[in-house]
Amino acid sequence: MDQHQEPLVKASGIVKKFGGFTALNQVDLVIHPGERLGLIGPNGSGKSTLVNCISGMLKIDGGAVYLQGKDISQLAPHARVHAGIARSFQIPKPFKSMTVIENIKVVINFSGTMRAEITEQRSHDEQALKIIQSVGLMNKADAISSSLTQVELRKLELARAMSANPQLLIADEALAGLSGAEVDEILELIMGMKEKGISVLMIEHIMSAVMQFSERLMVLVAGTKVADGDPQEVISNPEVIKAYLGE
Ligand SMILES: Nc1ncnc2c1ncn2[C@@H]1O[C@H](COP(=O)(O)OP(=O)(O)O)[C@@H](O)[C@H]1O
Numbered sequence: 001m002d003q004h005q006e007p008l009v010k011a012s013g014i015v016k017k018f019g020g021f022t023a024l025n026q027v028d029l030v031i032h033p034g035e036r037l038g039l040i041g042p043n044g045s046g047k048s049t050l051v052n053c054i055s056g057m058l059k060i061d062g063g064a065v066y067l068q069g070k071d072i073s074q075l076a077p078h079a080r081v082h083a084g085i086a087r088s089f090q091i092p093k094p095f096k097s098m099t100v101i102e103n104i105k106v107v108i109n110f111s112g113t114m115r116a117e118i119t120e121q122r123s124h125d126e127q128a129l130k131i132i133q134s135v136g137l138m139n140k141a142d143a144i145s146s147s148l149t150q151v152e153l154r155k156l157e158l159a160r161a162m163s164a165n166p167q168l169l170i171a172d173e174a175l176a177g178l179s180g181a182e183v184d185e186i187l188e189l190i191m192g193m194k195e196k197g198i199s200v201l202m203i204e205h206i207m208s209a210v211m212q213f214s215e216r217l218m219v220l221v222a223g224t225k226v227a228d229g230d231p232q233e234v235i236s237n238p239e240v241i242k243a244y245l246g247e
C-alpha cells in the first residue's frame with residue numbers, strides 16, 4: 001500500500017454523541033484507493049456509528065469527513081452516494097415486491113451513473129443484468145425479492161450497492177447469519193471488489209473472514225480507536241486481546 005497517495009476517505013477526530021453518551025471519541029480513519037480495511041470491536045463499541053458518520057446517516061458532533069480531499073461532512077446521505085460512498089448490509093431493505101432486476105434499476109436510476117451518457121431504458125437493463133451476473137444471481141433476475149433466500153438477499157444487497165457505482169463499499173456485518181459455505185461465497189464477492197478498484201470497509205465478527213479479508217485492521221473499543229495496522233500485529237496487541245477477553 002502506497003501511504004503517500006491521497007486517501008480516498010479520511011475521517012479526522014470524529015466525535016459522535018447520543019445525548020450525554022459519547023459513542024465516538026476523536027476517532028481517525030483513513031482508507032486508501034482500492035484498499036480492504038477491516039473494522040472490529042466488541043458489541044456497542046461504535047463500529048456502525050462510525051460508518052454511519054462516513055455515509056452521512058448520522059451527523060457528527062466533531063471532526064470532519066473528507067472524500068478525495070474534499071470536506072463532505074455536511075453532505076446528505078444521498079449526495080454521498082452520488083459522490084461514491086455505498087453503505088450496505090446492516091439494514092438490507094430491497095423492495096420486497098419488486099423483482100431482482102427492478103431493485104437494481106431503482107438504484108441505477110437513483111444514482112444517475114449513466115445519466116450523462118445513455119438514458120435509454122434498454123441500456124439500464126443491460127447494466128443491471130451485468131451487475132446481477134457479477135454477483136451470480138442471473139437465474140433470479142426476474143424473481144420477486146421476497147422469494148429470495150438469505151444468501152441471495154445478500155447478493156442482491158451487494159448488487160444494489162454496486163449499482164451506485166461506488167468508490168467505497170461499506171459492508172456492515174454482511175456475513176452475519178450465513179452458513180460456512182455461504183460466508184465463503186459472499187466473502188469472495190466482497191474481496192473481488194478490489195479488482196474493480198473499489199475500496200471496502202468491512203465490519204465483521206467472524207475472525208477467520210476478517211483475517212482473510214483485511215489488508216489493514218482497525219479496532220474500536222468503547223468509541224476509541226485502540227489499534228490500526230497490520231492485521232497479524234493488531235490481533236496480537238495486548239490491548240486488543242484484553243478488549244475481546246473482557247467481552
Ligand atoms: N441512534 C442511537 N441513539 C442512541 N444510542 C445509540 C444510537 N446508535 C447507537 N447508539 C449507542 O452507541 C453505541 C455504539 O453503537 P454501535 O455503533 O451500533 O456499536 P457496534 O456497531 O460497534 O456494535 C452503543 O452503546 C449504542 O447503544
Ligand SMILES: [Mg+2]
Nearest residue numbers: 047048049172
Ligand atoms: Mg454494528
